[in-house]
Amino acid sequence: MNNLNPKEIWSKATDQLRVEIGEDADLWLKPIEALRLDNQVLIVKVPNRFFSDGIKNRYQQRLISLFKEISGLDISLDYEISVDLTNRLPATDPISEPVAQSDFTPSDFNPRYTFASFVVGKSNRLAYATAEVISKNPGVQYNPFFLYGGVGLGKTHLLHAIGNALRQFSPKARVHYTSAEQFVNEYINSLHHKTPDDFRLKYRNLDCLLIDDIQFLIAKEACEQEFFHTFNALFDSRKQIVITSDRVPNEMTPYERRLTSRFEWGQIADITPPDLETRIAILRKKAENEQFFVPDDVILFVASTVKTNIRLLEGSLIRLKAFASMTGSSLTVDDAKEILKDSLPHGSSSPVRPETIQRVVSHKYSIEVKDMKGHQRTASIAMPRQIGMYLACIMTDLSSTDIGRLFGDRDHTTVLHARKKIQKMIDDDPFFLEVVNKLQSDIRAVDN
Ligand code: ADP
Ligand code: MG
Numbered sequence: 001m002n003n004l005n006p007k008e009i010w011s012k013a014t015d016q017l018r019v020e021i022g023e024d025a026d027l028w029l030k031p032i033e034a035l036r037l038d039n040q041v042l043i044v045k046v047p048n049r050f051f052s053d054g055i056k057n058r059y060q061q062r063l064i065s066l067f068k069e070i071s072g073l074d075i076s077l078d079y080e081i082s083v084d085l086t087n088r089l090p091a092t093d094p095i096s097e098p099v100a101q102s103d104f105t106p107s108d109f110n111p112r113y114t115f116a117s118f119v120v121g122k123s124n125r126l127a128y129a130t131a132e133v134i135s136k137n138p139g140v141q142y143n144p145f146f147l148y149g150g151v152g153l154g155k156t157h158l159l160h161a162i163g164n165a166l167r168q169f170s171p172k173a174r175v176h177y178t179s180a181e182q183f184v185n186e187y188i189n190s191l192h193h194k195t196p197d198d199f200r201l202k203y204r205n206l207d208c209l210l211i212d213d214i215q216f217l218i219a220k221e222a223c224e225q226e227f228f229h230t231f232n233a234l235f236d237s238r239k240q241i242v243i244t245s246d247r248v249p250n251e252m253t254p255y256e257r258r259l260t261s262r263f264e265w266g267q268i269a270d271i272t273p274p275d276l277e278t279r280i281a282i283l284r285k286k287a288e289n290e291q292f293f294v295p296d297d298v299i300l301f302v303a304s305t306v307k308t309n310i311r312l313l314e315g316s317l318i319r320l321k322a323f324a325s326m327t328g329s330s331l332t333v334d335d336a337k338e339i340l341k342d343s344l345p346h347g348s349s350s351p352v353r354p355e356t357i358q359r360v361v362s363h364k365y366s367i368e369v370k371d372m373k374g375h376q377r378t379a380s381i382a383m384p385r386q387i388g389m390y391l392a393c394i395m396t397d398l399s400s401t402d403i404g405r406l407f408g409d410r411d412h413t414t415v416l417h418a419r420k421k422i423q424k425m426i427d428d429d430p431f432f433l434e435v436v437n438k439l440q441s442d443i444r445a446v447d448n
Helices: 006-021 024-029 049-058 060-071 122-136 155-169 180-192 196-204 221-236 254-261 276-289 296-305 310-327 333-340 354-364 369-373 379-395 400-406 412-428 430-446
Strands: 033-038 041-046 076-081 145-149 175-179 208-212 240-245 267-271
Touching: 006 024, 006 033, 006 041, 006 060, 024 049, 041 049, 049 060, 049 076, 060 076, 122 145, 122 155, 122 240, 122 267, 122 276, 145 155, 155 175, 155 208, 155 240, 175 180, 180 196, 180 208, 180 221, 196 221, 208 221, 221 240, 276 296, 276 310, 276 430, 296 310, 296 333, 296 379, 296 412, 310 333, 354 369, 354 379, 354 400, 354 430, 369 379, 379 400, 379 412, 379 430, 400 412, 412 430
Parallel strands: 041 076, 145 240, 145 267, 175 208, 208 240
Antiparallel strands: 033 041
């Protein structure tokens, strides 16, 4: 059978697959082209490895058996990654001409949400890097991009950063930011006013759609359908789509999974709560932008207290600033404790018992709890004692006098000295910062 036509085999097999799987299969199959038949290996061209991986996982087995049904031969499947990027987004004219009838109005992007104002750390590095690539080269490498993570961790910030950057790099691009909620309202309105075609025209002619909080579509059947049509239309014409969700896949119900798993075959990244170092960097940067001087120990206090939500971190800083501008004096940790006591998340801000601090720190440094209160000055004991005093300053609501008393009847100036010294070590040494960070979480974990 040497006159077997690879394109024919592929189109017959995929037609059958569409019948079996339904429309969903198109997302995968449409961008793929049969190239040639090489020693009973059918070579197809895929846009990137997400497609080859996706097809391997989902349809490869079935395709191979269909090849056999169609040709009577054992034909296997192999992939060639298309390097012809021009085919997807012409470099000369990356952005199509505006469509006259479309009522496209440019979205407003928050000018404060840029890549430059985004602090990068372990928790958001991949998300940031992907977003940045997209902003320079939309629709090419990471499409769709699905970004998920808890509330207040920077998803919306990154969407706006993409929008702001695209506006700068490709001023003609039709870039639109919307929340899924807005999308739903707009769609319902268009039905109400009998203008769903305008709605479609607007969305399907975008160059880049940034859609926030997709979880809002859950259980809104008609809107979900409409969104998938929009999604497919944009995807088919190689337009960039970025989607965010505040549901983390392993916390989703099966229904939610069905909605969101379809987005995952492009690029996925999650944003997790920032570590202490990143929280400190965020606070420093924000304070600097506001030209608001905050002493390092206050920054550390806030950063070690507010852990899981960057919006709260910012809110704390704003409150501190309001206080500082009222009193005109420099802030202390005690001020910060007082100012923030109502607004801090419960649990992470509640004071811990000083005994727990002494127990955990002694254990970590293999000394006796009574050494914390003793008078030995060897470094192997004095240092953990100072760490204990430092932690008591930032994790309890005791005064330095009370803390001195608990650490072997020491004077409060000894406590303040310890605090300053440890603070400096933290500032100078990121590894030590991690050690102190870990101690704090251990202390919280056992202080119940
Ligand atoms: P989400 O959309 O994930 O709920 P947002 O993007 O609204 O979170 O972020 C909440 C606030 O925290 C915003 O003001 C944002 O600018 C800020 N923020 C979040 N992550 C960072 C970061 N890595 N660097 C600087 N600011 C950040
Ligand atoms: Mg958001």
